[in-house]
Amino acid sequence: MKKHNFYAGPSILSEYTIKNTAEAILNFADTGLSVLEVSHRSKEFQAVIDEASALVKEILDIPEGFSVLWLGGGASMQFCMIPYNFLNTKASYLDTGTWASNAIKEARLFGDVDVVASSKDANYTYIPKDWTVAKDSNYFHYTSNNTIYGTEMRFDPEVPVPMIADMSSDIFSRPVDFSKYIAVYAGAQKNLAPAGVTLVIVRDEALGHVERQIPTMLDYRTHVKKGSMFNTPPVLPIYSALMTLRYYKELGGLKELERRDLEKAALLYDAIDSSRMFRGTVTDTADRSIMNVCFVMTPEYTELEKSFVDFCAERGIVGIKGHRSVGGFRASLYNAMPIESVKVLVEAMKDFENKH
């Protein structure tokens, strides 16, 4: 049976990405070797990483002066690399969830951290609205999409200092004004590739301004200088990322990706809003994520949650159980998810509701 994959991460990849990755595992670029067993310094792999970096710049419309890096360690490693490289005295952070607060915890090891606002008081079910960033902060850090709670900031905030964003779960779903940023990073396993590589986009001239010593591997300048080849990069996920990027370009780039994402999310939110059995967990509809849709059953039906998951499984729907810290359901609608799968889920919700 065809599966409808709603997992939050690692998550669905395009068929194009998976098929071409499988092929390259057997025979990479007609070398007669697997992509798993070639030197990362071979000319064939150099072409892969060069094309992938160029496509990131093209699709996201990144201006001159930025470097695209492919690093190990996950987005979580960036929580420490960011302050290591950019925090001299003080940084401002917006606390919108578990990932944001993990980033805050690491930054505190390096200097003053001003948490401008937090929605922790309401289990992160909204994005704080009225806050200001101090002019003497080295940077402002925020998480654009809160994967666990289903909230999203689909805009570039207006602040008086350079910005840094964790875009792990919504990169390639909206245009970003890079002129406001010194760094953007994203673990690959949501909208790009299998786990194992993190995409980091850094502004070159923002590097080298902190007073501390930085260990070689944690210094962005090392990876800028060596083209992400100071050590062995995660070859396979980078190959898959290239396939996804080619697929994105072929589809029509960011405009088309965003159009599709908005359409899919509207379909599911409409179904939730018009149902008596389900309701969304995000309190302000303006904060709703188009990548991770979080919902629960209304109190009179709560005991049916488990049985709804089983009902969905019979229709090939997988990965809709909510994160353990939120409960209920979470349907992740990443770029690779076809609208047909969302329709299958909406059908299942309606049929289940009619049955009870």
Ligand SMILES: *Cc1c(COP(=O)(O)O)cnc(C)c1O
């Ligand atoms: C998944 C996720 C992370 C953690 O990524 P790792 O690669 O597992 O470290 C961080 N931030 C956001 C927004 C995420 O969705």
